[in-house]
Amino acid sequence: MGLKKPKIKSIKYEEFQDNESLEKMAAELNANGANVILGAVDDVINWGRANSPWSLTFATSCCGIEFMAIGAARYDMARFGFEVTRPSPRQADLIMVCGTITHRMAPVLKRLYDQMAEPKYVVAVGGCAVGGGPFTKSYHVVQGVDKIIPVDVYLPGCPPRPEAFLYSMMQLQRKIKLQKFLGGVNRKEKKQK
Amino acid sequence: MDLKKRILEIAPETQFVEQGDIKAIVPSSSFYALAKKLKEDEDTSFDFLLSLTGMDFGDSLGVIYHLESTKYGHTCVLQTSTTNRENPELYSVCDLWKTANFNEREVYDFFGIRFINHPDMRRLFLRDEWNGYPFRKDYDMDSNPLNMTNEVTEDKTTELTIDAEGNVIEKENTLFDDKEYVINIGPQHPSTHGVLRFRTSLQGEIIKKIEPYCGYIHRGIEKMNENLTYPQTLALTDRLDYLSAHQNRHALCMLIEKALGVEIPERVQYIRTIMDELQRIDSHILFYSCLAMDMGAITPFTYGFRDREMILDIFEQTTGGRLIQNYNVVGGVQADIHPDFVNSVKKFIPYFRNILKEYHDIFTGNVIVHQRLKGVGVLSKEDAISFGTTGGTGRASGWACDTRKRKPYAMYDKVDFKEIVYTEGDSFARYMVRMDEMLESMKIIEQLIDNIPEGAYQVKMKPIIKVPEGSYFTSVESSRGEFGVFLESKGDKYPYRLKYRSTGLPLVAAVDTITKGGKIADLIAIGGTLDYVIPDIDR
């Protein structure tokens, strides 16, 4: 049984699957225009941030159990330096929204996000957090957390496999490595008049 | 004893409906008296309110009660309703059965029925400023856009009482007064197992009162079901209590099969039973792991997860899913078992028997664990029945409430297993019940695994399933108690009302009683041993 080849608009599927071409893309994005010294400092900072994203212990439903599973023996996210999950939002770098966000929970999630210290990242885990999942039509479910807080990585699945969790973390690492802390900006936007 | 005659004696206006399960329709004026009689009379003694379901009949709003007697084992279904849709009021039974407290609040939340003499008439799941009542058939789905303002927690509630002249008046009750030291545990808290919120009034470290707030993961599954066809509704059951996904789905399939009168092949029954028990072991391992983690021991947690992965592997082999399997379908199971299934299960059981000893060595035998759990959070048998805390919690209090024994289904009447009952009712008993149940589950699996008969794994069903008119109720023993499904059908391809009896809601309702006088740390241990799953409570 083979999967049908999915189509992604912006990137070829083969390249999407291949880590090297993703890394190449990241390098290209990083290449232009950074000062040598500041760029190097940036690299160090990004390396530090990328390799130690501590996540908040936050789970609303099913995906939370899989999140626990990646902390445990078989999948062991400690290998990548994601080991520490902080129960206090002040000390967390990343919030993994594991599970459905309902209308009642939405202000609470927003508040948690606001309480976190910069830099902060969000991974939307599972169908519900990405876009409402099986509960899209419900009267009490938010249609994806990106309606409330900015999302860095979307991780589909119901619930996603632990390997997918790790992959999403690695995607987040890539994204963090593209950030510019000192040496300029990623993309210049024209000021709107 | 003829129940029908008995009911007619007390309330002569009662009518009986015999479509599906027999249901007694009682006028609202005489309902409370009837309920009181049924509960208190020696020969009926319906002391267990299994389920309380709100209903919108179109022209009237009503409530359906499923009663059961723990003494005689007989059951009855009562229905009462009011035609006043503007200002519906019914009499509360929360002084008869404590579990009715939360269930009536749920009905108020969904249907707007206000219960007279209920001490705490607030919404349970939705925000206080929510417009309308979502489960009414005429509810406008767009009337409540996402509201991002922070919730204001009121310390006052209203109670409806009847004064001397027989008029209904409103009274104000106080939850917490200003001088109390109230801390907020949750909704985002590492030990509430998800998004539950306890407002806890403390005196030093000692808990004076706990007020649970639910609804942070209320997804409206029951309402969504009303617009889904029967096979579609199955998908949502797995997401209720994801640690007994298989059993939940089993219950709904069984209900539909019962209503349709479909005969299920024996092979399917075997597979379902084995899967249920594997799921139970899986859930109890997770219980063990999480309890250990709550109490500050991370190592047992990882051990638990290490072994849980082996069960998940077995699941994955056959069903393709790890946590949520989507395996049962109406008329059978989704796919035949994997050729290696029997082998891997047989390999797993002796392995796990040994591992279980290790668990006891590392955790159960620890002095600190005994100190933390023994004599902490005692729930008496009467309270357990009154709150309807089925499952491990009830059995730890000495209430033999195992559905597999009481109302055998699938293969459970043909296998030999013991119902684990402890009498202490404390946290340690709750813990031990689950640890011992894993052994029993393994015994059941061992009896079945070698004898799975050949045959079809599925009965061919019609593409569109229409359940005949009537109301039906089935329940299974899920990992954490009696999981019931109530279906009211009008003969369509959609259910008219589908209600799940949550296994966790009675546990949360009982938290205040159990923890009273304990320390904050006890709350964590008690929460761990109660073993609730929040999405199951909020649905």
Added chain:
Amino acid sequence: MDITLQNVVFIIVAIFISVFSVLTVTTKKIMRSVTYLLFVLLGTAAIYFLLGYTFLGAVQIMVYAGGVVVLLVFSIFLTKADENLNIGIKIKKVLPILLTVLIGGGLIFFIIFTHNFLPMASTDAIEELNMKTIGFALVGGGKNQYILPFEAIGVLLLACIIGGLLIARKR
């Protein structure tokens, strides 16, 4: 007079103590007051260390900084203290305050100007006092030894503990 390291450190510590002493009494927040007091006590301990009285210094830290301040913090926690100390000086109290300040200041300056200080910094007086000497002095029964006061304090503390227990029991 040449400036030795000893002098420099002394001056720094003295300024430290003076500044925080003033802050302790002028701040309007009770918690800050306690914190400044902690600094004052630590500064005093530093002076003891400078003088070579290490035992006294350590005891100063242990009893005052580690004990008394913690006790103060705890009592502030347990009693419902007002956040701010808004105690204005009333006219009635001006005279007594002035008197106290004058007498106290006069006394201090009198002592400073009349006392014949030993030239500590120049001689090698910075020699640690032997532990054994202190120990024998505390529990010895001879002349200039302190067994009696030591025992008396022991009995007093015991009485305090029992009294405390009794009060706590009653509740």
Added chain:
Amino acid sequence: MFDFSVVSSWIHQFLTSVMPEGLAIFLECLVVGVCILAAYAVIAMILIYMERKICAWFQCRIGPDRVGKFGLLQLFADVIKMLIKEIVELKNTDKFLHALAPYIVILSSILAFACLPINKGMEILDFNIGVVFLVAVSSLGVIGILLAGWSSNSKYTMIGAMRSGAQIISYELSIGMCLLAVAIFTGTLQFSEIVAFQADGWLIFKGHIPAVIAFIVYLIAGNAETNRGPFDMPEAESELTAGYHTEYSGMHFGFFYLSEYLNMFIIAGVAATIFLGGWMPLHISGLEGFNAIMDYIPGFVWFFGKAFFVVFLLMWMRWTFVRLRIDQLLKFEWKILLPIGLFNLVLMILVVVFKLHF
């Protein structure tokens, strides 16, 4: 046996030959201070790495292994991240005290750290009342914790701070008892002399029964003193989120994190010094050849070896046991540990008076 005082006196002589003595001492103090801070940071990082690996090992996991070889660079990543993380300012709090609290905690643990004799002649603060000084400065940390809990203006941190205060103050008594027993045995309070006393045998062997009891009580009380499991009540993740430092972010949280590990090292280092002979090599009387070989191993290797062994014991404890409840914890101290300590004190006096030791 390598004596570090040769190096230090050589430096001192060299410096005094080119500049006045006051300036030389000042410079030396500066250098020593920087060295302490550097050692503090490095040891903390080693400890955190060690804890992660050991905990992974106990839990059938691998632990960090992707960042650098064997995950060795993991801690640098953590530190870089934490250094540039935002420090959250809270509304309606005393910002000065909120910012001050982590520094008090770290100051107390640095002062205590400076008391440890690492090698022969390599004692930084070596008073004749070293033990008293250590107890004194380590009791300062509790003020930082109390301030942190209070100034965060949150009920969780407040409860955490109160628990922590009660716990640290109580368990300090037991630690004091153990140290007193040692002081009685060795007749001195100076760390260098305590170590010198153990030249012909470590105290745990020389003092036999009372010393072993003291060692065990010390380990338990020390574990509680550092707020680590099974006594991690103040932080009790599952009850109080992160206890007294719930509201701290960035490097301020980093200070608490570092000081927790360093306190553990101090406890372990003191245990190594007073019970396991500090930098003294293992000597067995009669085996001259063996003793000579042992003498070739430099003292600081011995010291760190012993200290990290004790650290390992503490970690073992932490990853095995379940957390106690606060009232049980205090009961344990006042009703079990302290009486044992007092009894042990008497036993030690008897041993010393009747010369029952080796």
